[in-house]
Amino acid sequence: xxxxxxxxxxxxxxxKLIGPLDIAGAGEIDAPFSAIxxxxxxxxxxxxxxxFLASIGIRLLVKAARDIxxxxxxxxxxxxxxxxxxxLRSTGIDTIVRVVADEATAITACG
Amino acid sequence: xxxxxxxxxxxxxxxxxSIRPEGATVSSDLAKMEDVRSLPLxxxxxxxxxxxxxxxxxxxxxGKGPSSTSQVDQMLAYVYEQTRPxxxxxxxxxxxxxxxxxxxxxxxxxxxxxxxxxTIGDADLKFxxxxxxxALTYCMALELVGRKEVLSRAGVEPSGxxxxxxxxxxxxxxxxxxxxxxxxIAISGLLRDILGPETAFDLVLDRFSRAAGRQLTLNEDxxxxxxxxxxxxxxxGHLLLSVGALNEPVEPxxxxxxxxxxxxxxxxxxARIGATIANLGVNPVTNEHVFDIDAVRDxxxxxxxxxxxxxxxxxxxxxxxxxxxxxxxxxxxxxNRQLGIGTYSPRLDSNGNxxxxxxxxxxxxDSLGLHSFDLTNTGSGFVSSFFTSDSAES
Numbered sequence: 001x002x003x004x005x006x007x008x009x010x011x012x013x014x015x016k017l018i019g020p021l022d023i024a025g026a027g028e029i030d031a032p033f034s035a036i037x038x039x040x041x042x043x044x045x046x047x048x049x050x051x052f053l054a055s056i057g058i059r060l061l062v063k064a065a066r067d068i069x070x071x072x073x074x075x076x077x078x079x080x081x082x083x084x085x086x087x088l089r090s091t092g093i094d095t096i097v098r099v100v101a102d103e104a105t106a107i108t109a110c111g
Numbered sequence: 112x113x114x115x116x117x118x119x120x121x122x123x124x125x126x127x128x129s130i131r132p133e134g135a136t137v138s139s140d141l142a143k144m145e146d147v148r149s150l151p152l153x154x155x156x157x158x159x160x161x162x163x164x165x166x167x168x169x170x171x172x173x174g175k176g177p178s179s180t181s182q183v184d185q186m187l188a189y190v191y192e193q194t195r196p197x198x199x200x201x202x203x204x205x206x207x208x209x210x211x212x213x214x215x216x217x218x219x220x221x222x223x224x225x226x227x228x229x230t231i232g233d234a235d236l237k238f239x240x241x242x243x244x245x246a247l248t249y250c251m252a253l254e255l256v257g258r259k260e261v262l263s264r265a266g267v268e269p270s271g272x273x274x275x276x277x278x279x280x281x282x283x284x285x286x287x288x289x290x291x292x293x294x295x296i297a298i299s300g301l302l303r304d305i306l307g308p309e310t311a312f313d314l315v316l317d318r319f320s321r322a323a324g325r326q327l328t329l330n331e332d333x334x335x336x337x338x339x340x341x342x343x344x345x346x347x348g349h350l351l352l353s354v355g356a357l358n359e360p361v362e363p364x365x366x367x368x369x370x371x372x373x374x375x376x377x378x379x380x381x382a383r384i385g386a387t388i389a390n391l392g393v394n395p396v397t398n399e400h401v402f403d404i405d406a407v408r409d410x411x412x413x414x415x416x417x418x419x420x421x422x423x424x425x426x427x428x429x430x431x432x433x434x435x436x437x438x439x440x441x442x443x444x445x446x447n448r449q450l451g452i453g454t455y456s457p458r459l460d461s462n463g464n465x466x467x468x469x470x471x472x473x474x475x476x477d478s479l480g481l482h483s484f485d486l487t488n489t490g491s492g493f494v495s496s497f498f499t500s501d502s503a504e505s
Contacts, residue, residue: 023193054480091480
């Protein structure tokens with residue numbers, strides 16, 4: 001799994017995840033994603049190219065969102081595929097992590 | 112036979128009349144025996160080259176070969192690849208015949224509650240079911256005589272002792288639970304009493320076969336090896352007799368226990384049996400009602416708390432699903448209403464659990480969010496529907 005990051009105006013960090021967020025993928029981005037969540041209070045995560053979402057990947061996402069929320073920050077997921085949205089909805093994760101349709105909405109929700 | 116036949120018909124008939132719940136009859140089991148003989152026998156796979164490519168079998172195409180690689184197959188391939196290099200542990204040797212298996216064999220199978228099966232590796236290699244049989248005989252006993260009588264023979268508390276401990280609860284003077292040898296022998300004695308010493312094993316084999324969806328068979332060599340060397344289990348049997356948890360004669364009960372442990376299964380069979388339990392006792396492929404719906408719930412509860420020998424607490428902590436392991440190298444897992452899982456790798460850790468099997472289950476549980484308390488498990492569907500008005504008001 002690949003993780004790209006780019007800073008946006010307003011102190012927002014955009015993280016793009018590419019590939020399957022399965023056991024292997026979660027293992028690959030665990031350290032960099034933890035580093036991001038420990039240093040940034042406004043994070044938007046582009047899920048457009050997340051091709052598979054396993055439970056362990058969801059745990060990583062929720063953990064990061066909780067870390068950021070403890071500092072009154074926010075992590076927002078956007079552009080998730082239909083399959084990923086379905087998983088997030090059926091597992092109730094969309095009540096813990098904010099999931100929105102696109103980047104513009106994510107930026108607004110994060111600000 | 113390694114025991115002397117003794118007349119117990121009168122005794123078993125008496126128990127049959129007094130404690131069998133309405134609707135549970137020996138005759139129905141006997142009738143089913145006729146049907147099970149028509150189930151297909153799996154081809155012997157001894158010496159077959161194991162598949163390291165994942166396979167998916169659809170319910171309608173069972174036995175017809177692989178289909179396209181799914182996300183589940185990809186996950187299985189990854190788990191297999193990561194756990195296959197583990198060569199820790201040792202073969203069980205306290206039953207001499209158990210040491211005569213290929214040490215490096217390894218297979219994983221997942222069966223869904225709608226009949227689909229995903230496998231990788233030596234998932235069709237036969238091995239003896241050993242202690243995984245304890246969960247199934249317990250389920251049968253619950254159905255045949257009900258909770259009260261079963262609980263009078265064995266409790267449901269984790270023991271914290273090795274599987275072959277010769278120790279009972281000091282309070283109840285009964286085995287701690289039916290997943291250790293003492294409890295399982297008490298349950299086998301109960302089945303022997305209810306089903307009759309001559310037919311009990313055939314009925315047990317029949318039920319296991321129906322759960323797996325194919326005719327299973329006995330490994331005679333392992334059975335003879337177990338029967339010839341099972342002195343510790345004999346000691347347990349006589350101790351059970353002394354506290355009233357087992358009726359005389361002891362040997363036929365032990366014989367049933369040795370035989371049930373020597374039934375040959377594959378990882379795929381374990382997965383299919385698990386799927387039958389997960390599917391409320393109905394085999395998802397044959398649609399046969401194999402186990403009673405209440406018994407299935409009670410069995411899963413005991414598997415969850417006591418199914419992995421001395422590692423049961425650690426298993427609940429790390430994997431978090433009902434399971435039962437056997438010293439033959441198999442682990443039977445159940446995800447209620449959803450999946451059955453079977454793994455086979457004969458190298459065991461110091462607790463008697465398959466090393467690769469445990470490692471595989473940890474990864475599969477993490478990947479699919481199977482742990483009972485995983486953040487993706489939202490619990491009872493009733494809570495959201497019963498508390499709808501609370502949500503609306505808040």
